[in-house]
Amino acid sequence: MERIVDIATDGRHLHALRGFLVVSEGRQEVGRVPLDDIAAVIVHAHGTTWTTNLVVALAERAVPMVLCAANHAPVAVCLPLDGHHGQNARMRAQWEAGRPLAKQLWREIVIAKIRWQAAVLEARGTEAGAFEMLVRRVRSGDPDNIEAQAARRYWPLLMGEEFRRDRDAGGANGLLNYGYTILRSLLARSVVAAGLHPSIGIHHANRGNAFALADDLVEPFRPLVDALTLQLLAQGCQEVTPPAKRAFAGLIALDLTGENGTTPVSAAATRLAQSLARCFETGNSNELVLPRPPSPIELTGLGALMT
Structure with a gap:
């Protein structure tokens, strides 16, 4: 592993x-x-x-070598310039991909993220039927920002009405920051290994963000961190302790069920980045292989990461 x-x-x-x-x-x-x-x-x-x-x-x-601030959010990442034997051709295809393709890809990513959020809520016994209704409203490029609408429903249901997502805060937010850093690093590595440029995003386009594409692709995986954070909080863990770090690091080896059987999160990230490269080369968003939402049993298995 x-x-x-x-x-x-x-x-x-x-x-x-x-x-x-x-x-x-x-x-x-x-x-x-x-x-x-x-x-x-x-x-x-x-x-x-x-x-x-x-x-x-x-x-x-x-x-990747990731440097973090005191809030456990990444502030710098060192990655190689060379990552794949077909890197030049794939980066050219990535750069030349049209906005219609990028919008279709972002639609698929948003849908996957919302379904993962619903899976996490349902595993806790929370009714999440409204999330499937939101999925049906996601259009190409998500112009109605259904992603944000889902988030406004999701966080109160998951963490309580008083919770506010704040990258600069500690406690639960610090745990979330650290977990997202783990997965962002994994996706950044997968992007480079697939011969793509991490700064050319599908949706994220902040000029100061050198890892916009990794931030795009990490979105469906984020609810895994949310679910594990909730379990850590339930055990009284309020800060990023060594046991919490070990639990989050174990996420990359967590088994997920996919079309081709069971694979760890790390393999799902690799498959996603490789399939995105094919989308750029073919111009077909149907090539994108997104991870399936985890089952309640798989989410229950997160508890084993804390032992």
């Missing part, structure tokens, strides 16, 4: 040695992980240093 390496202790030094990422404190080694087993390196701590050789070794494996 690919692993998330989280650096949360101040003053650690990271370097590459004989195929391993080695973590040291002072001159004492405190841990090592095979480079080929790493899905992402996430740095939260102050005073962390690393060698250029390590960053190069990670880039050669398309492994």
Whole structure:
């Protein structure tokens, strides 16, 4: 299983040695992980240093290095310039894709996200029939912003009427930020490995966002983080503790049921990015392979991540 390496202790030094990422404190080694087993390196701590050789070794494996602020939201990501043997052709197709195709793709992503939100609510015993009605109203490009309408219904039903989603807040919001960072890193890696450019988004188009495409593709997966956050809160976890980090890191290996059997979230992310590349090449949005909403049993299995 690919692993998330989280650096949360101040003053650690990271370097590459004989195929391993080695973590040291002072001159004492405190841990090592095979480079080929790493899905992402996430740095939260102050005073962390690393060698250029390590960053190069990670880039050669398309492994993102994510730097986070105090609220656990990512502020910088290092990814390779080369990611796929057909990268030039795929990036050209991505750049030249017309707005009608982009709008159709965004419609499919919004529909998938709303259905995932409904699945999370239903797993908690909450009636979510209204979400399928919202799905029917999503048009190409989502001009009516049905995504936001679904969110306004979703968060109070999931977290309570008093909850407000705030990237700068702690508590539940901090947990959500950290979980989204894990999945965003996974999607960023998948995008690069598929030969696509992460800054050319389908819908997200902020000029300062270098990972707009990863932010597009992560949307259907976000409710997984929401569901796990809810379970952590129920167990009294209010902050991003080491056990919480381990639970969120385990999300990438969570099994999901798809058309071709059961695959982990990491494989679903790879398949999504690869299918998007085919959409750009063929001009057909029907090529997009989005993950199916999890069943209540699969969502119940999130509890195993906290043990």
